[in-house]
Amino acid sequence: MYVPPHFHEIRPDEIAAVIAAAPLACIVAQTDEGLVANHIPLLAAPDGTLIGHVALANDMHRLISDGQEVLAIFRGEDGYVSPNFYPSKPEHHRHVPTWNYQVVHAHGAISFQHDDHAKRAAVGLLTRAHERRLNGARAWHMADAPADYLRQMLDGIVAFRIAVHRTLAKSKLSQNREPRDRQGAIAGLRASGQPALAERMAGCLPNRMPGEG
Numbered sequence: 001m002y003v004p005p006h007f008h009e010i011r012p013d014e015i016a017a018v019i020a021a022a023p024l025a026c027i028v029a030q031t032d033e034g035l036v037a038n039h040i041p042l043l044a045a046p047d048g049t050l051i052g053h054v055a056l057a058n059d060m061h062r063l064i065s066d067g068q069e070v071l072a073i074f075r076g077e078d079g080y081v082s083p084n085f086y087p088s089k090p091e092h093h094r095h096v097p098t099w100n101y102q103v104v105h106a107h108g109a110i111s112f113q114h115d116d117h118a119k120r121a122a123v124g125l126l127t128r129a130h131e132r133r134l135n136g137a138r139a140w141h142m143a144d145a146p147a148d149y150l151r152q153m154l155d156g157i158v159a160f161r162i163a164v165h166r167t168l169a170k171s172k173l174s175q176n177r178e179p180r181d182r183q184g185a186i187a188g189l190r191a192s193g194q195p196a197l198a199e200r201m202a203g204c205l206p207n208r209m210p211g212e213g
Contacts, residue, residue, distance in 0.1 A: 001105055001168055006176050009102070009169035018076040018104050018169065019044050023130075025052075025072040027162075029110075031063040042072060042162070043126050050106060050162040053122040061112045061158045070110045072162060076102030077197040081174065085188030086181040100185070100197060102171045108164035122159035173201040 009015060025042045028035060038060050042050045050072055054060050064070065078101035089095050113119065124142055131139035142150060174182045182201070189198040 001103070001170060003168065003170045007170050007172045009104075009171040014171065015104055015167060015169045016044065018102050019074050019106075022074050022076045025050070025074050025106075027052075027060075027070050027072050027110075029060075029064045029068060029070040033063060036060065036063055041126060041130075042074075043129055045125075045161075048164050050108065050164060051122050051125055051159075052162075053119065053126075053157045053159045056156050056158055058158075061160070064110060064112075066111055067109050069107060070162060072106040072108070072164075074104040074106070076104070077194075077200050078102070079189055079192075079194040079197045081185050082188060085185045086177070087184045088178065088181050095181075100172050100174060100189075100201065102169075102173070102200060104167065104169040106162065106164045107166040107168075108162040110160055110162050113159040113161065116154065118159040119154045119157055123154070123157070171200070171204055173204045175204060 009018075019042075023041045023043065024039055026037055026039050027042075028037045036059075038054065038058065040052050040054060042052045045051055078099065081098045081100050083089050083093075083095035083097060086095050113122075120142070127140065127142065131141075145153075174185045177185065186198045186201050189195070189201070
C-alpha cells in the first residue's frame with residue numbers, strides 16, 4: 001500500500017477504532033490455486049491477535065497452510081471529495097477531485113482451530129462484542145440457542161486466529177490541505193450525507209505537507 005508520510009496512520013487508538021468500526025475484513029492469501037480473498041468479521045483480542053471463524057465448507061482452511069502469512073484488510077470510512085468543497089477553488093482552480101478514506105492492513109500468520117473449545121470461544125467473543133453494541137442488556141447469548149442446534153452450527157465452522165506481526169495503516173483525510181480547504185471538505189461531506197467521514201477528518205490534526213495519496 002502506498003502511504004505518503006502525511007497520511008501514515010500511527011496512532012494505536014485510531015487504528016483500533018478503524019478495526020472495531022469496520023470488522024468485516026478481507027483476508028487475502030497466496031495459495032497453490034492463486035490468490036484467494038475471503039470477507040470475514042474479525043475481532044482484535046487485547047494482545048492484537050485477530051479472531052474469527054469460517055464455514056467448514058469454505059476451502060479457505062484447506063487452501064491456506066497452517067502458519068501461513070495472510071493479509072487482513074479493514075476498510076474504514078471513505079468518500080468522494082469534490083473540488084467544489086474547497087473555498088480556495090474560485091481563486092485559482094488548482095484543485096482536482098479526490099477520495100478520502102481510512103484503511104488498515106494487518107499482516108500475520110494464520111492458525112486454524114478445529115477443537116470445540118476454540119470454536120465456542122471464537123463465536124462467543126464475536127457475538128458478545130457485536131450483540132452488546134447492538135442490543136445492550138437484551139444481547140443474544142449462545143445459551144439462548146438449543147444445545148443440539150448450537151452443536152450443529154459449531155460442527156459447521158472452523159475457528160482461526162491471526163498472529164499479527166506488522167500493521168500498516170493509512171488515514172487520507174485532507175491533511176495536506178490548508179486549514180480553510182480542509183474545513184470546507186468537512187462541511188461538504190457533512191452536507192452530502194457523509195457525516196461519519198467528516199467526523200474522522202475533524203478528529204485528525206492538520207498537516208500541511210503536499211501531495212496526494
